[in-house]
Amino acid sequence: MAKMVQINKSSKMEQEINKDNRPPVVAILGHIDHGKSTLLDYIRKTKVTMTEAGGITQHISAYEINHTSKKDGQSRQITFLDTPGHEAFGSIRTLCTKVADIAALIVSAEDGVKPQTLEVYKQIKESAVPYLVVITKIDKPSADILRTKQSLAENGIYVEGYGGDTPVVELSSVTGQGVDEFLDMISLISELEGVMADREQNGSGVIIESRRDAKRGITAVGIIKNGTVYSGLFAGTTGTIAPIRFLLDYEGKMVDKLSFSSPVQIVGWDKMPAIGDIFQTFLKKEEALSFANALKEQKENKINSSATIGEEVTSYLHLVIKTDTAGSLEAITNELGKLSRERIAPKIILSSVGNINENDIKSALSTSGATVLGFNIKVDAQAAALAERTGVTILTFNIIYELTDKVKELLTEKEPRIEVEEVIGSAKILKLFGITKGKQVIGGRVLSGQIKRGTSVKIVRRETEIGKGTVKELQQSKIATDTAGEGT
Helix, strand or coil: CHHHHHHHHHHHHHHHHHEEECCCEEEEEECCCCCHHHHHHHHHCCCHHHHCHHHCCCCCEEEEEEEECCCCCCEEEEEEEECCCCHHHHHHHHHHHHHCCEEEEEEECCCCCCHHHHHHHHHHHHHCCCEEEEEECCCCCCCCHHHHHHHHHHCCCCEECCCECECEEECCCCCCCCHHHHHHHHHHHHHHHCCEEECCCECEEEEEEEEEECCCEEEEEEEEEECEEECCCEEEECCEEEECCCEECCCCCEECEEECCCEEEEEEECCCCCCCCEEEEECCHHHHHHHHHHHHHHHHHHHHHCCCCCCCCCEEEEEEEEECEHHHHHHHHHHHCCCCCCCEEEEEEEEEECCECHHHHHHHHCCCCCEEEEECCCECHHHHHHHHHHCCEEEEECCHHHHHHHHHHHHHHHCCCCCCCCCCEEEEEEEEEEEECCEEEEEEEEEEEEEECCCEEEEEECCEEEEEEECCCCEECCEECCEEECCC
8 A cells, every 4th residue: 555655646746847837828808909919910020900801800819929038038938819809709808818827908098998998807807817907009199108097997907006916018019119028027927827737748728719621621729728739649629529630830830749838720620619618639539539528418418407598589580600710600699699679689590610602502591581691701602603593692791890780780671560559630420422442432520630641540430440441532621631630
């Protein structure tokens, strides 16, 4: 027995010895147009923001840099997660706060605190991730750093020197002022946190995005949280596996291995991995399958236990949704869920990642009046031809709020109308002059209100309705008129 205890201790000590400091994964979070992607462009010497549709970020992106500190000359690896600031992508921001080791709360020196600033702050606090505040755009003529700090304090975010101990950095992504201090602050926070990982373990991490590549098949982007991912292993996540025949880094370059904190692209999944799910690599395919099935069972049990029945509506706007990535699909699905009206709601009959194809059009045809919506994707030639022949509407977008605005418009157009009866006048029939070609010519006196040409009428005898009609013509003293008032 003593010998067994000694072996366990030795094994535990070896595990501790094998562990290294893990480079930080930093989530860049904040309100739309507060300079998140522009900051990363400056750090990476790129111009990604110039190519984004509508000038806004609509996908999660992962980047890796090596920063050499001017203070001690040491080079340190940092992984950045760039996140969308639009309100529609709240679920992606929540995911990033859970994946990240450090959160950078970006606040513009021009605008101060905005709605998504507060949403992000709440997500940061709930996930208990260490964070710093980054005040951007300090080079702008309208920038006011003191006012921005006051705005933060008014909303319960207290930075150093302004009533709190939250680290704060002021910078410009145009001039570069303060950027080195920002990177040094990340390194300092990382050292204080002292996150460790074991390079010798088979790699594991979290899926942050997935998409369907026309040539390579289903590709998932993950952040490695522990161990090393090698080509030749098998990857497993909820309900799906992939033989890792080759690895791609964050730039899409082929590599033999990637270790903790690095973004990794794993190609060849048999089903689309869900974002936010964990992944693990194994030596054997059977081990990966067992892991994937166990996660799938756990997820199904969780869904079944939390299932609820939604409120009934009288009509649906049936939709087929196709997007470029799983993250886009989740964001659009969440947004459409907010658009239900009193008598009509969006109902997704099919949704998936990839270009619009013939099967999507056939699915739309199976439900009368269904519309096909595409986001950042193409329409196959065969699908376009079938849609034209059958009258199926295809609408494509590359900006998310344009898609949701169109759905709002469609809901307004198709919402069932409710007729509301309003009594504007009453009259007593005094004489029936004759009936010709479905018309009745009557004479009467207006007892109250008005009788107008074109309005609907009910004929009532002893409080019982005996007929309905429409006032086609109206005469007063044999002169045509549009309105007859009380007493005429």
